[in-house]
Amino acid sequence: MTGQTPRDEVLQGTLQMLVLKAVSLEPMHGWGITERLLQWSEEILRVNQGSLYPTLYQLEQEGMISSRWKVTENNRRARYYSLTLAGRRRLADEQQSWMRASRAVNLILAMK
Amino acid sequence: MDEEMRFHLDKLTERYEREGISPIRARRLALIEFGGLERNREHAREVVRLAPLDRLLRDVRYGARVLTRTPLTTAAVVLTLAIGIGGVTALFGILDRFVFRRLDVPHPDALAAVVGTRAGDVSESMSYPAFRSLEGVTAVGRVAGYAFRTAAIDAGADSAIVQLTSDDWFETVGVHPVVGRVWGAAPADQETALISDAMRRRRFGSASNAVGTSIELAGHRFTVIGVMNPGFSGISLDFPVDVWVPIAAEPQFDGVPEFADPWRNWVRVITRLGDAQTTASGDAAANAVFASYRRAYMPGSDSTERLSLVRAAQPMTRDRSSVERGLFLAITLAVLVLLIACANVANLQLARSSGRRREIAVRMALGAGRSSLIRQLLTENAMLALFGGALGLWIAVLASRTLTGVAASQQFGAMIGSLTSSVVNLRTLVFTIALSMASALGFGLLPAIRATGLDPAWTLRQTGFLVRGRSGYLGISSLLVIQLATSVVLLISALMVAATLREVLTLDLGFGPRELLQVAIDWRGVPDSTSRREASAIASAIRAIPGVVTASVSSPAGFGRATTSTEAYHVGDDRSRRRTIEYQVVTPEFFAAMDMRLIRGRPFTPDDRGGVAPVVVVNETAARELFRGQAAIGQRFDLFQTDHRVEVVGVVHDARLHGATSAAPPMLYVPLAQDEGAAFAPELTIEVRTRASTVAAEAIARAVRLLDSRRKLDVRPVDRLITESLVIQRITAWTTGAFGVLGVILAMLGVYGLHAYVVARRTAELGIRLALGASRSRVLWDVWRGGMRPVGIGAVCGLGVAALSATWLRGRIFGLSGVDVRVAAAAVATVIAIAGVACLIPARFAARLDPARALRAD
Numbered sequence: 001m002t003g004q005t006p007r008d009e010v011l012q013g014t015l016q017m018l019v020l021k022a023v024s025l026e027p028m029h030g031w032g033i034t035e036r037l038l039q040w041s042e043e044i045l046r047v048n049q050g051s052l053y054p055t056l057y058q059l060e061q062e063g064m065i066s067s068r069w070k071v072t073e074n075n076r077r078a079r080y081y082s083l084t085l086a087g088r089r090r091l092a093d094e095q096q097s098w099m100r101a102s103r104a105v106n107l108i109l110a111m112k
Numbered sequence: 113m114d115e116e117m118r119f120h121l122d123k124l125t126e127r128y129e130r131e132g133i134s135p136i137r138a139r140r141l142a143l144i145e146f147g148g149l150e151r152n153r154e155h156a157r158e159v160v161r162l163a164p165l166d167r168l169l170r171d172v173r174y175g176a177r178v179l180t181r182t183p184l185t186t187a188a189v190v191l192t193l194a195i196g197i198g199g200v201t202a203l204f205g206i207l208d209r210f211v212f213r214r215l216d217v218p219h220p221d222a223l224a225a226v227v228g229t230r231a232g233d234v235s236e237s238m239s240y241p242a243f244r245s246l247e248g249v250t251a252v253g254r255v256a257g258y259a260f261r262t263a264a265i266d267a268g269a270d271s272a273i274v275q276l277t278s279d280d281w282f283e284t285v286g287v288h289p290v291v292g293r294v295w296g297a298a299p300a301d302q303e304t305a306l307i308s309d310a311m312r313r314r315r316f317g318s319a320s321n322a323v324g325t326s327i328e329l330a331g332h333r334f335t336v337i338g339v340m341n342p343g344f345s346g347i348s349l350d351f352p353v354d355v356w357v358p359i360a361a362e363p364q365f366d367g368v369p370e371f372a373d374p375w376r377n378w379v380r381v382i383t384r385l386g387d388a389q390t391t392a393s394g395d396a397a398a399n400a401v402f403a404s405y406r407r408a409y410m411p412g413s414d415s416t417e418r419l420s421l422v423r424a425a426q427p428m429t430r431d432r433s434s435v436e437r438g439l440f441l442a443i444t445l446a447v448l449v450l451l452i453a454c455a456n457v458a459n460l461q462l463a464r465s466s467g468r469r470r471e472i473a474v475r476m477a478l479g480a481g482r483s484s485l486i487r488q489l490l491t492e493n494a495m496l497a498l499f500g501g502a503l504g505l506w507i508a509v510l511a512s513r514t515l516t517g518v519a520a521s522q523q524f525g526a527m528i529g530s531l532t533s534s535v536v537n538l539r540t541l542v543f544t545i546a547l548s549m550a551s552a553l554g555f556g557l558l559p560a561i562r563a564t565g566l567d568p569a570w571t572l573r574q575t576g577f578l579v580r581g582r583s584g585y586l587g588i589s590s591l592l593v594i595q596l597a598t599s600v601v602l603l604i605s606a607l608m609v610a611a612t613l614r615e616v617l618t619l620d621l622g623f624g625p626r627e628l629l630q631v632a633i634d635w636r637g638v639p640d641s642t643s644r645r646e647a648s649a650i651a652s653a654i655r656a657i658p659g660v661v662t663a664s665v666s667s668p669a670g671f672g673r674a675t676t677s678t679e680a681y682h683v684g685d686d687r688s689r690r691r692t693i694e695y696q697v698v699t700p701e702f703f704a705a706m707d708m709r710l711i712r713g714r715p716f717t718p719d720d721r722g723g724v725a726p727v728v729v730v731n732e733t734a735a736r737e738l739f740r741g742q743a744a745i746g747q748r749f750d751l752f753q754t755d756h757r758v759e760v761v762g763v764v765h766d767a768r769l770h771g772a773t774s775a776a777p778p779m780l781y782v783p784l785a786q787d788e789g790a791a792f793a794p795e796l797t798i799e800v801r802t803r804a805s806t807v808a809a810e811a812i813a814r815a816v817r818l819l820d821s822r823r824k825l826d827v828r829p830v831d832r833l834i835t836e837s838l839v840i841q842r843i844t845a846w847t848t849g850a851f852g853v854l855g856v857i858l859a860m861l862g863v864y865g866l867h868a869y870v871v872a873r874r875t876a877e878l879g880i881r882l883a884l885g886a887s888r889s890r891v892l893w894d895v896w897r898g899g900m901r902p903v904g905i906g907a908v909c910g911l912g913v914a915a916l917s918a919t920w921l922r923g924r925i926f927g928l929s930g931v932d933v934r935v936a937a938a939a940v941a942t943v944i945a946i947a948g949v950a951c952l953i954p955a956r957f958a959a960r961l962d963p964a965r966a967l968r969a970d
Contacts, residue, residue, distance in 0.1 A: 030116060031123040049120060049146050079116050 015047065015055050016064075017098060020083060020091040023065060027082035029072070030056060056081060064090055121146050171491035178492060185464065186496065189457050192858060193500025196453030197547055198507030199446040199851060205512060205540045207439050213426065215347055217286040219384075220425035223347075224391055226255065226381040226398060230417040230692060236380055238419075240371045243278075243379040245405040251397030252421075253383035256281035260351040260380075261365040263330035264634075272311065272354035274329055275346060276362050284384045285347060292323040292338025295358055305334035306356040309342040329355060332364040347382065349429040367639055374409040382424060391421040438844040445605060445851040448598050450551065452855050455595040456862040458555035461493065462591075486560045493556030494549060501548030505541070589902045592866060596906025596943060597913055599859035603939040604914040606852025611935055613845040616838060622767030622776060623670075624707030624801075625831040630670055631798040631812060634824040644784070646823065647796040651699065653815040654800055661801040664701035665784060669797035671769050671830050672837055693734065695751075695780040696769075702781070703729075703764060705799040713745045713762030720761075721785040726751075729762040734778035751780070758782075771837045799830075856943060864950040867899040871954040878958050879966025892959035899951035900944075907940045914939075 022033045022040075033056075034047045059065045064087035070080045083091065121142055128138035179186045214220045226246065228235040243257040257278040265272050282294050290309075295301035305327060307315075312322045326333050334357055346353035359379075363369040370376050385394060398419040406417075429435070472485060633650070635643045647665045654663040664670075700716040702708075711732065720727050728751065735744035747760045766776035800812070809827035816825060835842070871878070878891060914936060 029119070031120045034120075049117075049124075053117065076119060076122075077115065078119050 015051060016059060017094040019055055020087055023081050024083050024091060027080040029078040029080050171488050174488060175492040175495050189460055189496050190499045190503060192453045192456050193497060194503035194507055196450035197501050197504030200450050200547060201504055201540060201544050202508035202511040203443040203446050204543050205508060207443060208539055211436055215425060215427055222385050223424045224383050224385055224421040225424040226383055227420055227422055228417055229420045235377060237377045238379055238381060239374045239377050240379050241374050241409060242405055243381050245401050246398060249397055249401050252394050253385040253389060254280060254284045255381055255383040256284040257359060257379040257381050259378050263365060266328045273351050274355045274357055275353040276359045277356045278359045284382060287344060289338030290341050302358050302360050303334050304337045306338040306340055307336055308340050308345055308354050311354040312339045330365050347428055349427045394421040442847045445602055445848055448602050449851050449855045452595050452598050452858045454551045454555040455591045456858055458559060459591050459862055459866050461559040489560035490556050493552040497548040497552035501544050505544050592902040593906040593909060595859045595862050596903055597910035599855045600907050600910025600939055600943050601914050602852045602855035604936050606848040607935045607939055609845045609848040613841050616772050619772055621772060622765045625834050627802045628830040629800040629802060630828050630830050632826040643796050649819055650816050651798050653819055654812055657811050657815055659803050661803055662701045662705050663798055663800045664699045664705040665796055665798055666696055666698040666702055667796045669795060670706055670799040672771060672833055693778050693780055695782055697782050697784050699784050705801040708767050709765040711763045711765060715762055716783045720783040726758045726786045727761040728758045729764055729781040730760055731764050731776060731779040732766045733776055734780060735763045737778050772834055860946050860950045863947050867951050868954040871895060871958045875966050878961055879963045882961060883963035888959040892955050895958045896951050896955035903947040907944055911936060911940060
């Protein structure tokens, strides 16, 4: 198989946060989100499409993100997701608690 | 969602292509990575939970496809449900208007009628002085008096129901004219009237202003000063009022003023209680006042009479209890029919869902959740039920229209007509929808749960050749048992009601209603002495008509009218003994005209006239109850007042003169010629005994015209009056009969349809048995017996239920003494016989199967 990089499954429960983060800068379509996450994670986190779209729809229903059909650079229609105000708050909350938790985990693992 | 996922897939493909992979291979890789478009889509839908409306629309679209695939079955289901729902809805419409509707006035709960009660009898009216004595008594509330009269309008043939109304009535009830005003206390206001909106339209058309015009009622002019709310016709269903006039106008309708007489009960009293007041405290206060009033005005009167306050939030009607009983019985039967209909549909759905097993298994294998499948099936059922409900509503409208038509020709035409005139209102609509949904759940849940409770892998492996175990039909069979039991109960009830009605119609009434005519005469505004003279003259003129056996004069009418009662005082051992007793004032020909059998003593003769010793004839019940087992003939007692001593000269057979369904009360008969100044004879009526019904009403009218009489006559055959008085019983019999037949038809359709289905499913098995040498008669017997088993069980269960409900039925049907064994046996035999035929058709089909072809059947 060509082009197959070792990939890590996204940790359970963090996908929502990652998706929120990905769309926090600019509106983005589903494909763009996977690409961006892949790129930001230095090709480590490859999001499974089967869970991406359900997550997107769920976030949209909860009012964390909103979507709009737009035309892409190469003239195709795609649905762009952008962060809502509630989504921005949720992202900040989740980011903070994740940072705290991961710092704690790192501290423990760093013990010699 | 599709487009979005395709976009994603395309992007994925592009990336592979950029990596230098051939487009076809790139697409393949992308598809593999994406993991199946369809699965992703379904998954995304389920996780996100589609907006409920989208999901509903999807289910409805799918349901519509499924239902139109089998249009005949769908039509059968919808029709079955429509019949069931239609019956219940039609009756609910009537029930709603009759039982649940309250008066459309502010706070109807505060209204109460003040009625007199004596030994269980309720009298709706009291004397005018008694009513007056209650005015101003705070605990009784704000009382108002009223009475109903009918009067000719503008001396024409048209007549109106007039309400004599005390000044406070409008304030008490809480209604006000929409146009104009209520009369005041000024003497000039005594000849004013308020008219109903219906009356305004009848007289003046839609646009014009009625206020200021005048209307002639019973020969007197009244000025119209106001028009009531559209739709308001007073507080009684029996008397839809056209005109309200001051109570002071009473003499203009009755001919004589009745305001001072403490013995004449003619004023109905209604009161509005304050927030803190109860009927109990009102009772106490009213009785305290009434007791002192009676001491002052009615010395020696029956002290057991009490006043009682009865809540009157609903429109009043004399027949409320009997109509309610009939209605509740009918609605119960209608619900049973609906139950059978639902069971039918459930069976059909069960049968169909086993036919749909493959489809369902495929969908489950593809990842559809059980809950979403059940939801889908229930949506289909709800669609069926709603269609059925819509059609049912239409049937209900038709049915009630027919009922109105039937009732219009009857005595209670006005009342039942007003009840059934508009079945469709918001409440019945909501009720129909709720009923449809309930039946959808009722017939749909079990099949849906069963259909989805299968292992898809197992089902898909089934070829249809294998015979499934009996358990597969268990649900169906038990439904069939319920259906049959219900239809047996329905049929027994219907037959019992019909048998009871027949019994009532053939009852010995104690008089001969056939070839008996009753001539009612319009005496309004005629003084008592004139009407007595004219009535005698009319009776003798009628006696001269060929074909007439005899004619008598009586008051009140021989059959069916309100009775008059007085008090009888015993003379002799116990002076204080007195009791109220009903009496009729009659001429000597009365007993012959009515064909009442004399048991002892003698009837009246022309010699029993004024100036000689007064006599009475009593009926059997009076003879038994009044004289404590002593011989009645020769007994003396005081009647009307303490110095009017009468002697009993004859005893006649009890006659049901009030109506076929009420037993004869103790009755006295008083000679018309002897009661001058003593008894009150307001409604002199003539009874005519004819030979073989040859005497037409016209002959009588002609004879009366020769007398130069201006009175209006109403000649009615008494047997028809009796039939009309039984309208509620007859409507009950018709509806229960209709429901009984309907229930049996539906149940039999169920038996046939199901059995045919079972045979079709067993085709392959039966083919094998025939091929292996089973005799055709053996197969026939086997299949038939299989179908008849639930029928037998159902019939037995139905018998049990009918026996248990007999007590309940007894309270609802007049004259029903219990479930007649013969009737029950007939019902069971009918159901079993029809079911036998219904099962025989598929069984014969099974026995005639060609084994070679049957083996190839799926």
